[in-house]
Amino acid sequence: MRNIRVAVVGAGPAGIYAADILTKEHPEASVDVIERLPAPYGLVRYGVAPDHPRIKEIVKALRRVLSRDNIRFLGNVEYGTDLKLDDLERFYDAVIFSTGAMADRQLDIPGVDLPGSHGASSFVSWYAGHPDAPSEWPLEARSVAVIGAGNVALDVARMLAKPADEQLTTEIADNVYQGLKLNQATDVHVFARRGPAQIKFTPMELRELSHSPNVDVIVHPEGFEIDEASQTAISSNKGTRLVVDTLLKYVEAEPTGAPHRIHIHLCQAPVEIYGDGRVEGLRTEITELVGDGTARGTGEYVDTPVQAVYRAVGYFSSQLADLPFDHVNGVLPHEAGRVLDLDGEHLPGTYVTGWVKRGPVGLIGHTKSDAAETVASLLADLDTLRTAETTDPAAILEHLAERGVEVIGWDGWERLDAHEVALGEAAGRERIKVVPRDEMLRAARG
Incomplete structure (x- = not known):
């Protein structure tokens, strides 16, 4: 059972469930969940009306996953702008894309x-x-x-x-x-x-x-x-x-x-x-x-x-840099979660889950089973996965720092989270969401 480092691009439910299943099925795996926003949870945070209190229970479950020692949150990092596919291949043995669907x-x-x-x-x-x-x-x-x-x-x-x-x-x-x-x-x-x-x-x-x-x-x-x-x-x-x-x-x-x-x-x-x-x-x-x-x-x-x-x-999902895209169905072409190139061949070490895999259909239960299929494919390919150039978890952070990217880690998100809760308490509410990105970053810095 080899140690592997895996990047999950997208911190919505699909990506978090993939990280959860992978680290449970393969305890020797460590996962970085890379998210372009300073906050995790994807459409659970940014795609649901605020008067849906039951969503809080989903957030609690996702939070438990992201707070685990073998899973690391890297927020405020955008794939295609701050990181290229070549970069991910340098620092990780495999990549799972879970960027969802935000366009109409x-x-x-x-x-x-x-x-x-x-x-x-x-x-x-x-x-x-x-x-x-x-x-x-x-x-x-x-x-x-x-x-x-x-x-x-x-x-x-x-x-x-x-x-x-x-x-x-x-x-x-x-x-x-x-x-x-x-x-x-x-x-x-x-x-x-x-x-x-x-x-x-x-x-x-x-x-x-x-x-x-x-x-x-x-x-x-x-x-x-x-x-x-x-x-x-x-x-x-x-x-x-x-x-x-x-x-x-x-x-x-x-x-x-x-x-x-x-x-x-x-x-x-x-x-x-x-x-x-x-x-x-x-x-x-x-x-x-x-x-x-x-x-x-x-x-x-x-x-x-x-x-x-x-x-x-x-x-509808958006095309991702350096990856093939099915413009008719709005998904990454794949076979059981293995991303396929234009010739129908598996791009080594590259996987997909969530709406960018199957289209914007299904509820949370579908997302879990979908992630399980993708993780099963990755683990079946374990012996043939590439080996990252470095196994040092700090290497990706040093690379991003050289590019001037301010990474918001889990501690930063918890500071932002506490700030929103404090704003809510002052108004007699559970939370008031912070919207401007610069204000989110200030709160995350503490």
Whole structure:
């Protein structure tokens, strides 16, 4: 069982789970988790709405992994800028890429570039306090459309409909709270192109929409279509059954007269964002189910006047320097986690896990099994792995220092973490997230 040093690029759940599984399966392994931001946890920290308290339990589990002696966190280090693939090959026996997916999948309809048309990932980054997001967000629209039938669409709709003061029990950043206080939205319309049994909401996310006394959830009965395939899905899948039952309760519920409303429209597919110089409305085509879980257009169209559109149609990974990329599917080409070159051959010592491996699908459980597959491939290749030029863990730090890179280690993250907690305590909250990168770095330095 040879000693190996492995770099994991990306400190989200996928990368942390890979480090955890690898060091448990192969105790002679030591892992550096390299992250471009000064803070770990990826989309758990920067891709989830602040009013999701259950995320804290996931953070606790990830924290336990990163605090282990044989796993080292190297934050504020960006692959492709501060480090090249050649550098990683000098200092490590193997590299696992787990850079996730942060960009928006493209929606190819007219008007998508009009002012007032936003990719959901940009809005999510803003309200989650990402240091690379703009400090302000335009929230003048009174009627808003959200395109998408997944949990991100629900998060966006809830953040747009829920009054800012209800977020003061969360870790919401000050600039985000101040921005949401200016939000003018009263009606948020969520559009799904298929029926109630095909949408990808999870039951808990769907139920959370109605937790605010200031928000009515209105599911419009038009398009609430359940065909034979839908009935089969409802009968065979508990999650689908719970989602459909929740939607039915919303259909039957009487509005309370709350000042904000979330409207859910089923069997409507977006075909055009229209407006003269900026967004003035969304045109959708009414669809019908065809019996196999898909839907087709009917040629009947509906115009919904809105002043902003949020496109929550999925995330997309970005290409990584010096590595092949599947531009159609937005992933690194691989076989069981082994990265493949343009000829379909395994790039020695190079592996991938998470959304940049399989695409932006699946929940935390899928991420763990995905990481396990990649680690199994790496361990199967153990005898053929290259040997790093140096086994000294300090060598990579010296190399980065020579390039002028300020590395934030685990101690630095703990100082930043404690700083955010202290800010929260002063305001009677658990935490207030720090957003500007320079402020994050100052806090990390202590």
